[in-house]
Amino acid sequence: MGYSFDPVSKGIITTQVSRNYHDFLPSVNAVLEPADNFLIRMGAAFVMARPDLGNLLPGGATATVTGSNFNVTENNPNLNPYRAKTADMSFEWYYHKGALLSIAFFYKHLDSLIQTVRQSIPFNQNTDGVPNSLAVAACGVAYVAPPASGCNEAQTWLFSKPINSKGAPLYGTEIAWQQPFDFLPDPFSNFGFTGNVTFVQATQTYFNTDGSVLTKADLTGLSHTSYSATLYYDDSVLEVRGTASFRSKYIPQSGVNPGNLNDFLINPSTLNIDASTSYKIDDNFTVTFDGINLTNQSSTQLADSVGQRLYYNHYTGSNYFLGLRYSY
Numbered sequence: 001m002g003y004s005f006d007p008v009s010k011g012i013i014t015t016q017v018s019r020n021y022h023d024f025l026p027s028v029n030a031v032l033e034p035a036d037n038f039l040i041r042m043g044a045a046f047v048m049a050r051p052d053l054g055n056l057l058p059g060g061a062t063a064t065v066t067g068s069n070f071n072v073t074e075n076n077p078n079l080n081p082y083r084a085k086t087a088d089m090s091f092e093w094y095y096h097k098g099a100l101l102s103i104a105f106f107y108k109h110l111d112s113l114i115q116t117v118r119q120s121i122p123f124n125q126n127t128d129g130v131p132n133s134l135a136v137a138a139c140g141v142a143y144v145a146p147p148a149s150g151c152n153e154a155q156t157w158l159f160s161k162p163i164n165s166k167g168a169p170l171y172g173t174e175i176a177w178q179q180p181f182d183f184l185p186d187p188f189s190n191f192g193f194t195g196n197v198t199f200v201q202a203t204q205t206y207f208n209t210d211g212s213v214l215t216k217a218d219l220t221g222l223s224h225t226s227y228s229a230t231l232y233y234d235d236s237v238l239e240v241r242g243t244a245s246f247r248s249k250y251i252p253q254s255g256v257n258p259g260n261l262n263d264f265l266i267n268p269s270t271l272n273i274d275a276s277t278s279y280k281i282d283d284n285f286t287v288t289f290d291g292i293n294l295t296n297q298s299s300t301q302l303a304d305s306v307g308q309r310l311y312y313n314h315y316t317g318s319n320y321f322l323g324l325r326y327s328y
Helices: 133-142
Strands: 002-006 011-015 027-035 038-049 062-066 069-073 082-093 100-122 156-166 169-180 191-207 213-218 225-234 238-247 256-259 262-266 270-280 285-292 299-303 309-314 319-326
Touching (some): 156 191, 213 256
Antiparallel strands (some): 002 011, 027 038, 038 082, 062 069, 191 213, 225 238, 256 262, 262 299, 285 319
16 A cells, blocks of 8 residues: 655545465575585575565655656556576585685576666656646646646656566676684784675666667676675784775666666776774673775766766765674
């Protein structure tokens, strides 16, 4: 059930939509130990995940006007869940106390996905029942009655709506290494390293509102390469960690066919450096200090896969947090 405000009647409109679906989700896991401290793990499963609850709200369309941009964002209570078949295998070698070297291979067949389709049409020609009163409310005092040009329901608006689409295969490899430096003399024996790197491939077909193929490109939110590396010190009283996290460029969830003659929005690669430390005063009190985004890595987005023009570039700066933790 969804509730929305009608700007004309100044009242609350109730919209109710019923859906049900059933899934049989078998899974199997196995662990083999062909040698001491060496494991082979295997798994396979059918999996399902519900769409974001915000996308399922009935009657929840919103209209916004920013300069010459007229946008309508719709929900879709008839969305089906994400469904996939997964299989993975990992080889894990515990060659020393607290140490690990592993390599894992994974495969997912994404049976169904959710993508956002966009259509530029006059507001009063939409077929989803979005009321013209939303255009009036979005325009405010700038609203003019058609056929005059300007902010009105006959103006061309960009409608965005989530829909179900056919999925695609996804496969990748992850390599992980964990190594305490306890073989070194004190105080270096309290140092250690942990890190991982992941390589992923997945291509998705994107569709227009009429069902025709828009393009084939990377799955939204997917970076082909990502890694994380942490160097730490831990003597059970003082703990210090420094972490570098990298991800290669990717298409954001709202980045396909964003309008204005752009095919994609692209988030370029990023490298974030974070650090944390804690000092145990006694069995009850621990002081903590965290530093986030120490190098002031920006949040950047580029428009169009060919021109790659700057869409926005945000700097949030570094963040520092001091805390006191009590345990009992």
